[in-house]
Amino acid sequence: MAALTRPLANLSLAGNAVAKQRSHGPLQSDLLGSPVLSSSSPAAPVQAGCEGMVKISSRVQTGPVTARASLTSKKSSRATSSSARRSVVAQSGKRMFDDPFDYGEDPDLEYGDLLSSGKQDAVDPRPPTDTSSDAGWLKFPPGHNPEIASLGLYIRDDVRSCAILVAGGVYENLLFFPVISLLKEKYPGVKIDVAAPPRGKQTYEINKNVRRAWVYDPEDPFVTPAEYTEFLGKLKNEVYDLVLSTRLAGLGHAMFLFLSDARQRVSYVNPNASGAGAGVFLSNAVRTEKENLAEDGYAMYKDLIEFLLQPVRGGPALYLPPLQVNIPRKVKDVTRGKTAAAGVAPGAYTLVHGVESSSAASMRSRGDADSALSLGLLAEIAKSVSGDLLVVVPNDADQDKVQGAVPSAKVVKITTPGQLAAAIDDAAAVVTTNTAAVQLATALRKPSVALFGSSDKAALFVPDAADRKCTVVASASGSLAGISAKDVAAAIASLPVSAAAQVAA
Numbered sequence: 002m003a004a005l006t007r008p009l010a011n012l013s014l015a016g017n018a019v020a021k022q023r024s025h026g027p028l029q030s031d032l033l034g035s036p037v038l039s040s041s042s043p044a045a046p047v048q049a050g051c052e053g054m055v056k057i058s059s060r061v062q063t064g065p066v067t068a069r070a071s072l073t074s075k076k077s078s079r080a081t082s083s084s085a086r087r088s089v090v091a092q093s094g095k096r097m098f099d100d101p102f103d104y105g106e107d108p109d110l111e112y113g114d115l116l117s118s119g120k121q122d123a124v125d126p127r128p129p130t131d132t133s134s135d136a137g138w139l140k141f142p143p144g145h146n147p148e149i150a151s152l153g154l155y156i157r158d159d160v161r162s163c164a165i166l167v168a169g170g171v172y173e174n175l176l177f178f179p180v181i182s183l184l185k186e187k188y189p190g191v192k193i194d195v196a197a198p199p200r201g202k203q204t205y206e207i208n209k210n211v212r213r214a215w216v217y218d219p220e221d222p223f224v225t226p227a228e229y230t231e232f233l234g235k236l237k238n239e240v241y242d243l244v245l246s247t248r249l250a251g252l253g254h255a256m257f258l259f260l261s262d263a264r265q266r267v268s269y270v271n272p273n274a275s276g277a278g279a280g281v282f283l284s285n286a287v288r289t290e291k292e293n294l295a296e297d298g299y300a301m302y303k304d305l306i307e308f309l310l311q312p313v314r315g316g317p318a319l320y321l322p323p324l325q326v327n328i329p330r331k332v333k334d335v336t337r338g339k340t341a342a343a344g345v346a347p348g349a350y351t352l353v354h355g356v357e358s359s360s361a362a363s364m365r366s367r368g369d370a371d372s373a374l375s376l377g378l379l380a381e382i383a384k385s386v387s388g389d390l391l392v393v394v395p396n397d398a399d400q401d402k403v404q405g406a407v408p409s410a411k412v413v414k415i416t417t418p419g420q421l422a423a424a425i426d427d428a429a430a431v432v433t434t435n436t437a438a439v440q441l442a443t444a445l446r447k448p449s450v451a452l453f454g455s456s457d458k459a460a461l462f463v464p465d466a467a468d469r470k471c472t473v474v475a476s477a478s479g480s481l482a483g484i485s486a487k488d489v490a491a492a493i494a495s496l497p498v499s500a501a502a503q504v505a506a
Contacts, residue, residue, distance in 0.1 A: 194215070354432075
């Protein structure tokens, strides 16, 4: 029985050897070093397997001895390689705690442009030494371009890229323009990106200091997880030096800014209990006493401005620039097409803005709820103006209402602050309530008449009105409805001749 079993075992091992040869190539020798499959030709694998049957049988009979011999051989080879490595380390002069796996330069290493990418090309990227300069150029190892930008920025407290989250609508974003100009003065060459609600984002088409504007409402209480993580990914991918927010931050918003990985994180902190613990995640917490910043009018960002006016190390003293706007040529062309279709010519009309409307594009301030011009008062104002009167409305429904109340008025629908600024720039004078139009008129140095419900509101939103070519008409009753049309006509008459000529004698 044993004699019958042994040939079957030999035949099975021969078949395994043939299969191994087909998948891994011809076997050159067995564990003892004797040839098993001498034929290396793939055309005769079966013959080679049969010829090596006797060899395989002998290997099976001496299996334990062969296995021990193989294990001994592997141990000896490992010991040899280990001693070789120790000898290499010893020959290189390494000490006990040096890296034992450092075998020198890697021939497959791809050279990069920075020090962290490895050795560079043979051309020395260092600038030549300036012999006429007292400082000259710093010396670094040849062939390397060290990354010192981040270290220098940290030491000088400098900012090269900045992201700003501005809460509010058109009015609040428009009043943030001086803060952006201050950042450009404080950090020359800084790249500024802004994120604001949909209406506020439109404002930055007339701001040349902003590189990019994104739609993101920092005050949205029901932001979706997808939108939250997407915008957070944008902040992390840009690697900003400074992230600034005008939202009154609580613990959640402060942690959001912390996750942006910005070196500096500056934000307002909610003055009530919601802001507890928010300052831990901020580099600088801006304290304020009001929950509605817009109640401070033109100086609604005064606390943030006070913080930013602190000069950088060794820098000059800073000042707050005035509100400035820049109207693109395409926006001007589109707006002139609309005003021409309404029947008015550039420089020959008085613009009226702030008519009562339920539209979100009314561009009113959060700090003044009483800023809607009634149709009755508009009709009285229209009687006092002899020239063309152009009334700006935000939607078609308001356009029909105005044309029904004041048939002689020209009506145009404008919904963006850029087009409103272009229409104001072409106007001879501006009559408006407390909307974005009054700030655009003063920024463009246009003669204007601002209607306010009280003198206190006027002092907050239009400080130094005389220097800004703005005549303020405030109601003595504390309500905008109490303004007299005669007072408005007298204010228009006090404007320069180019505008006053449109007032009836």
